[in-house]
Every structure is written in C-alpha cells, then in structure tokens.
Amino acid sequence: MSCPTHGQLVGGYVLGVLDPDEMAEMRRHVAGCPHCGPEADRLAALPGLLDRIDPADVPPPVLSPQVEEKVLDKFARERGTRGRRRRTLSAHRRLVGFAAAGLAAIALALALLLSVGDDDGEPVYARVSLAGASDAAASAELFQVEAGTRIQLEAHGLSETGRKEYEVWCIRADGRWVSGGTFRANRNGWAEAELTAAVEAGQYHRMVVTSGRVHGERGPAVLRGKLRY
Amino acid sequence: MALSDATLVERLPRDDGGDELRELYRRYSGELFGFACNALGDRDLAEEVVQDVFARAWRHAGDYDPRRASVRTWLYSIARNRVVDARRRAAVRPGVAGGVEPESPAELDRTLEQAVLRWQVAAALARLSPEHREVIRLAHYGGLTLREIAERKGIPLGTVKSRTSYALRSLRLILDEMEVAG
Numbered sequence: 001m002s003c004p005t006h007g008q009l010v011g012g013y014v015l016g017v018l019d020p021d022e023m024a025e026m027r028r029h030v031a032g033c034p035h036c037g038p039e040a041d042r043l044a045a046l047p048g049l050l051d052r053i054d055p056a057d058v059p060p061p062v063l064s065p066q067v068e069e070k071v072l073d074k075f076a077r078e079r080g081t082r083g084r085r086r087r088t089l090s091a092h093r094r095l096v097g098f099a100a101a102g103l104a105a106i107a108l109a110l111a112l113l114l115s116v117g118d119d120d121g122e123p124v125y126a127r128v129s130l131a132g133a134s135d136a137a138a139s140a141e142l143f144q145v146e147a148g149t150r151i152q153l154e155a156h157g158l159s160e161t162g163r164k165e166y167e168v169w170c171i172r173a174d175g176r177w178v179s180g181g182t183f184r185a186n187r188n189g190w191a192e193a194e195l196t197a198a199v200e201a202g203q204y205h206r207m208v209v210t211s212g213r214v215h216g217e218r219g220p221a222v223l224r225g226k227l228r229y
Numbered sequence: 230m231a232l233s234d235a236t237l238v239e240r241l242p243r244d245d246g247g248d249e250l251r252e253l254y255r256r257y258s259g260e261l262f263g264f265a266c267n268a269l270g271d272r273d274l275a276e277e278v279v280q281d282v283f284a285r286a287w288r289h290a291g292d293y294d295p296r297r298a299s300v301r302t303w304l305y306s307i308a309r310n311r312v313v314d315a316r317r318r319a320a321v322r323p324g325v326a327g328g329v330e331p332e333s334p335a336e337l338d339r340t341l342e343q344a345v346l347r348w349q350v351a352a353a354l355a356r357l358s359p360e361h362r363e364v365i366r367l368a369h370y371g372g373l374t375l376r377e378i379a380e381r382k383g384i385p386l387g388t389v390k391s392r393t394s395y396a397l398r399s400l401r402l403i404l405d406e407m408e409v410a411g
Contacts, residue, residue: 063258
C-alpha cells in the first residue's frame with residue numbers, strides 16, 4: 001500500500017527531480033514512513049540501472065521473423081535426419097542379431113554401426129552465404145566429420161525447370177576444386193542438401209555452386225561465397 | 230494452462246511438431262537476440278547465435294537439469310558460449326565490434342553480464358506505457374524537474390508526480406520478472 005500523503009512523490013524523489021523544498025521534505029519523511037521508506041529502497045537501484053543504457057537503445061533491436069523460420073526448418077530437418085539415423089541404427093542392430101553365429105559377420109556389423117556414427121551436436125566450424133548474378137542465393141553450415149566436411153546447404157531462386165542438377169565445390173587454398181557432391185532444386189527453385197566434401201577446416205575459404213556437369217566437364221558457376229570461420 | 234519452461238525443455242526430445250520449440254523460442258528469442266546484439270554489435274552474427282542456441286537447446290535438451298539452473302540461465306549459458314565463439318572468430322576477422330582485442334575470461338564475463346543487463350533494462354523500458362516511458366526519459370535522461378515536465382507538456386504537476394511514481398513501480402516490477410536484481 002502506498003503512503004496516502006507522500007506516495008506520489010516517491011518516484012520524483014528517487015530520481016532526484018522534485019523541487020528542492022520537496023526533496024528536503026521527502027528526505028525527512030522517508031526516514032520515518034513505513035510505506036515510503038521501503039518503497040524508496042526498492043526503487044533506489046533504478047537510476048543506476050537506467051544509466052547503463054542510452055535511451056536511443058529503446059526499443060531494443062527486434063529479431064527478424066525469418067530467424068524463427070530458419071530455426072524451425074533446421075529443427076524439422078534434423079528431426080528427419082535423426083529419425084533416419086535411428087532407423088538405420090535399428091537395422092544394423094538387427095543385422096548384429098542375425099550374424100551372431102559368425103564372428104566375421106559380427107565384426108562387419110559392428111564396423112557398420114561405427115560407420116553410422118552420430119554427429120549431432122558437432123559444432124559449426126564455418127558458415128557461408130552464396131550469391132550470384134541471378135536472384136538465386138544459398139547458405140551453408142559446415143561441420144567437421146570423419147570423412148572431411150559435412151555441408152548443410154539451403155538454396156532458393158534456382159532454376160525451376162526440369163529439376164536441374166547443381167554441384168557444390170570447395171575451393172582449396174592451393175587452387176584445387178573439391179566436389180562436395182550434387183543436389184537438385186525442387187519445382188519452386190528451392191533446395192536443401194546434406195553433402196560431404198573431402199576437405200577440412202582451414203584448407204579452403206571459398207565455395208562455389210555450379211550447374212551440373214556436361215560430358216564430365218564442370219558446369220558454369222551459379223553461386224559463389226566466402227567462408228566465415 | 231501454459232507449460233512451464235522446464236516442462237517445455239523436458240518435452241523437446243519428443244517434440245514431433247515443433248510446438249514446444251516454437252513456444253520456447255517465443256519466450257526467449259527476443260532477449261537472447263538483444264543480449265547477442267549487445268555483446269557482438271552485429272545483427273547478423275547475433276541472429277546466428279540465436280539459431281545456434283535453439284539448435285543446441287533441442288539437441289542437448291536431455292542434459293538440462295532443472296535442479297541446477299532455470300531454463301533462462303541454461304539458455305543464456307549456451308548463448309554465452311556461442312558469443313564467445315563468435316568473438317574469437319571476430320578476433321581474426323576485423324570489422325566486428327569488440328572482436329579485435331582478445332579479452333581475459335574475467336573481462337569477457339563482465340562484458341557479457343553488462344550486455345545482458347543493458348538489453349534487459351532497454352526491454353523493460355520498452356514494455357512501459359508510452360506515458361510512463363516519456364516521463365522517465367524527460368526526468369532521468371533529459372534532466373528536467375517534474376515541475377518543468379508539467380510546464381513543457383501542459384499537464385498538471387500532480388499528474389506528473391503520480392505518473393513518475395507509477396512509472397518507476399512498473400519498471401521495478403518488470404525487472405523483477407526478468408530476475409534483474411539491483
């Protein structure tokens with residue numbers, strides 16, 4: 001409950017913006033009032049907290065709605081991946097059971113199990129945004145895995161005709177182009193792909209997406225981007 | 230009835246439709262983004278941090294122990310680690326604020342605590358009514374007395390006095406909700 005006589009002055013008192021005579025009166029009052037004393041104490045830290053910010057910081061920056069879509073897309077994609085991994089693991093466990101009679105078969109099954117691995121939680125070691133002359137664009141996250149680098153790529157604005165094939169390339173510092181494999185866009189020009197390239201963090205700094213090969217020859221570059229380690 | 234934060238995290242591993250993740254995102258993405266923006270001074274990097282925090286929250290939901298920390302504290306600890314990583318990367322990539330000079334762990338902790346606090350105070354002010362926010366802006370940042378504010382705005386002095394008190398009480402309540410002491 002607020003003080004019936006001086007409650008409305010507490011805010012101005014805490015901020016030190018009352019007239020001088022009111023400030024003096026409040027100092028005396030607060031010392032003995034069972035309402036204003038505790039309330040002034042409770043609010044006393046506010047000027048110090050307000051000093052920490054520039055009023056231009058209010059309102060604080062707002063997160064773009066696209067980030068939520070990206071988070072949920074990633075979640076849906078990884079859930080699918082996890083589901084596939086679980087199914088794959090289960091299949092291999094069944095394989096272990098059937099092969100129990102033969103040590104060689106068990107060894108093979110175990111090898112298969114180990115090869116499945118589980119890189120959930122692997123840290124992203126770099127990211128890349130790719131753009132080109134057209135409206136197409138892509139982004140990728142790069143993870144270190146045993147075979148090299150796992151590339152999780154999302155692209156949009158690609159050719160909408162005939163589910164065209166594209167190839168992802170990691171350009172090594174020594175000029176070598178290392179293929180990460182191919183993917184196709186859907187009919188809306190969107191693509192999501194999980195690829196693996198035989199390169200490691202630090203060995204390359206650029207990534208290029210080209211059109212699919214024609215007669216074994218690398219297609220023209222469609223998108224290019226520089227890695228952000 | 231709304232699920233508690235801890236229940237949302239507990240359900241994440243079995244979250245088929247993404248409902249729990251979406252709710253957790255709704256509750257915490259804004260403040261985590263504000264924290265990351267303050268700590269990194271770069272919107273794009275801050276957005277990447279937010280994405281990473283929720284990806285990790287989902288992947289590691291099974292590790293969360295409600296007896297050790299609130300969900301907010303847990304998410305901030307993930308965000309803090311992501312911000313540290315981003316600052317390390319920025320240390321070799323000129324142009325990102327605060328990323329050139331390497332900091333000691335203690336300095337870094339202080340910087341990140343300040344970043345959290347700045348965002349929380351700004352967010353609390355943003356939640357006040359425009360009238361309450363304005364009276365604080367004029368009195369605290371503008372250096373006007375309540376009498377000067379009343380004259381400038383053409384409203385009774387008594388109204389300005391009570392409005393200022395209500396504004397500070399509301400601000401304190403919002404900061405209490407955000408677990409901001411001091």
